[in-house]
Amino acid sequence: MIELVGVEKHFAGQPVVHPLSLTIKEGEFLTLLGPSGCGKTTILRMIAGFEQPSKGQIMLEGTDLTNLPPNRRDLNLVFQHYALFPHMTVEDNIAFGLKMKKMPLKEQRERVQEAVTMTQLNQLVKRYPHQLSGGQQQRVAIARAIANKPKVLLLDEPLGALDLQLRKNLQSELKHLQRSLGITFVYVTHDQEEAMMLSDRIVIMNNGRVEQIGTPREIYATPTTLFSATFVGENNIFSQDGRLFAVRPEKLRAVRNTEEVKRTGEVLDVLYLGSIHKLIVQLDDEPMTVSIVFDFTDNRPWEIGEKVGVDWNDQDEVVIGS
Ligand code: ATP
Numbered sequence: 001m002i003e004l005v006g007v008e009k010h011f012a013g014q015p016v017v018h019p020l021s022l023t024i025k026e027g028e029f030l031t032l033l034g035p036s037g038c039g040k041t042t043i044l045r046m047i048a049g050f051e052q053p054s055k056g057q058i059m060l061e062g063t064d065l066t067n068l069p070p071n072r073r074d075l076n077l078v079f080q081h082y083a084l085f086p087h088m089t090v091e092d093n094i095a096f097g098l099k100m101k102k103m104p105l106k107e108q109r110e111r112v113q114e115a116v117t118m119t120q121l122n123q124l125v126k127r128y129p130h131q132l133s134g135g136q137q138q139r140v141a142i143a144r145a146i147a148n149k150p151k152v153l154l155l156d157e158p159l160g161a162l163d164l165q166l167r168k169n170l171q172s173e174l175k176h177l178q179r180s181l182g183i184t185f186v187y188v189t190h191d192q193e194e195a196m197m198l199s200d201r202i203v204i205m206n207n208g209r210v211e212q213i214g215t216p217r218e219i220y221a222t223p224t225t226l227f228s229a230t231f232v233g234e235n236n237i238f239s240q241d242g243r244l245f246a247v248r249p250e251k252l253r254a255v256r257n258t259e260e261v262k263r264t265g266e267v268l269d270v271l272y273l274g275s276i277h278k279l280i281v282q283l284d285d286e287p288m289t290v291s292i293v294f295d296f297t298d299n300r301p302w303e304i305g306e307k308v309g310v311d312w313n314d315q316d317e318v319v320i321g322s
Contacts, residue, residue, distance in 0.1 A: 075153070142174070254292045292310065
């Protein structure tokens with residue numbers, strides 16, 4: 001559906017996006033995930049046409065978009081700051097793009113109605129943006145984008161300005177909406193949980209480079225670089241005989257017997273985090289702590305300062321590069 005071929009971006013001679021080749025499939029929910037400044041927004045803006053690549057090509061369904069202006073591309077962009085028109089009602093905001101295209105009035109009404117229903121804005125169509133909550137405004141921005149029926153929707157941290165609860169609600173709504181519309185979504189976020197929950201595939205970015213591309217499951221189970229191993233979920237990184245491997249906290253076992261275990265240490269902290277419980281253990285002979293998810297139904301609670309054996313199964317070691 002979308003193909004980036006050797007796309008690069010430099011600002012004032014400084015590389016911000018290193019050569020990137022990526023194929024995005026039709027109907028896919030693809031997320032660019034990475035810390036602030038890693039180049040996610042720049043990639044999205046190049047796909048949208050607001051930024052020219054310094055090198056490389058961007059194709060949509062086999063057609064080269066690289067030199068087409070944004071309004072000639074069959075895609076829509078939704079930002080974190082939703083940029084609604086303050087003097088227009090919700091329905092006029094949603095209809096705006098359709099009016100610009102001079103779509104017949106009857107079809108405009110149908111498209112608006114469909115978008116309003118999908119985003120559950122039926123009760124709010126006559127209101128103005130200042131009479132809406134942040135989450136409702138964001139839904140209007142999404143409704144306005146889907147009313148255009150673009151082939152691709154580009155979303156740049158669309159839930160970034162919302163509080164946690166609302167963000168969680170809108171995450172599931174977005175996923176549902178994407179499935180029912182069948183539109184390709186390219187989504188930017190720095191929130192790894194959000195990326196895991198929404199995406200078919202995730203592209204992990206760091207410093208303008210791709211670290212790993214994979215399904216949420218692949219990225220969690222088999223991170224290929226140190227950065228992916230520690231950016232998505234928690235990991236314990238061990239180094240032994242010149243090789244580096246990661247073991248997830250839920251794959252480590254804390255045992256009272258300190259014989260015949262892979263490591264020994266001392267309990268530094270016991271954390272009760274609601275649904276899970278964690279031990280932080282300072283290892284003997286190594287300047288590192290490990291994090292272990294433990295079963296709360298253990299007969300005797302762990303105490304700070306207690307000696308502890310740390311063990312795991314060999315097959316739970318994930319060997320990573322650097
Ligand atoms: P965030 O999550 O904070 O939005 P991001 O991963 O989306 O970050 P980008 O906005 O793509 O990152 O920026 C990548 C790098 O490019 C940053 O170091 C930024 O300062 C730089 N940059 C972006 N736009 C320009 C510009 N127009 N001129 C010069 N440098 C820029």
